[in-house]
Amino acid sequence: MIEPWLYPVLTGVAFVAGFIDAIAGGGGLIIMPALLVSGVPPLQALGTNKLQSMCGTFVAMRNYGSKGLIDWRPNLATALIVFAGAAGGAILVQYVDARTLALVIPLLLLANAVYILVSPRMGDEDAHQRLSARGYAPVGGAIGLYDGFFGPGTGSFFTSSLVALRGYGLTRATALCKFFNWTSNVAAVLLFAIGGKVLWLLGASMAIGAMAGGWLGSHTAMRFGAKLIRPLLITASVAMTARLLWGYFAA
Incomplete structure (x- = not known):
């Protein structure tokens, strides 16, 4: 049972997370601890987080798209593969222990941060692409699988891989990234909803904050x-x- 006063508090947390997520990703690392501390069971926290994230990411995606920053048609096939990967991940996480990932993913995130820091490609100028949209699709599908299964850092992985491999x-x-991330969120929400792992009222309340944060971000x-x-x-x-390292070694 969620205390009534937690609804506005968690909605405010979702606003902050939505703002950061629209720019750099990582909103889930703000939302998930807040939900768990509030007494939401882990799987329900994952499902509810995906619901609010789906709404916030949609607003950010629409804003980027309205400015012509998203190439919709060339990336539609990748989005569908991301959807399938995320659906598979959302099924797996309900049956598999994620502790191994909890140690591996921080190392990938650290490597990702180093790449962003030192790479000369990390600017606003497009560069030569190393993979076509079709060639990138398996990479997108793997990140989608990870997002459905675990999630933290998905936006960073999408963004840095699109810069490094697609030349964006x-x-x-x-x-x-927001297009792909929204697609994976939709798949995860559907699977968590089928499994009864979404707190709809809380998720809807938090979605209001996430959408406002996504718009501003x-x-x-x-x-x-x-x-x-x-x-x-x-x-x-x-x-x-x-x-993530703190959570792994403190557990």
């Missing part, structure tokens, strides 16, 4: 571009690394 500038990569990212997104990506990756 950082702002365009962040925009396309996406407009802020488009205004300031790579000079804001890059340091936030590094900060988010390092913070997620520290948080």
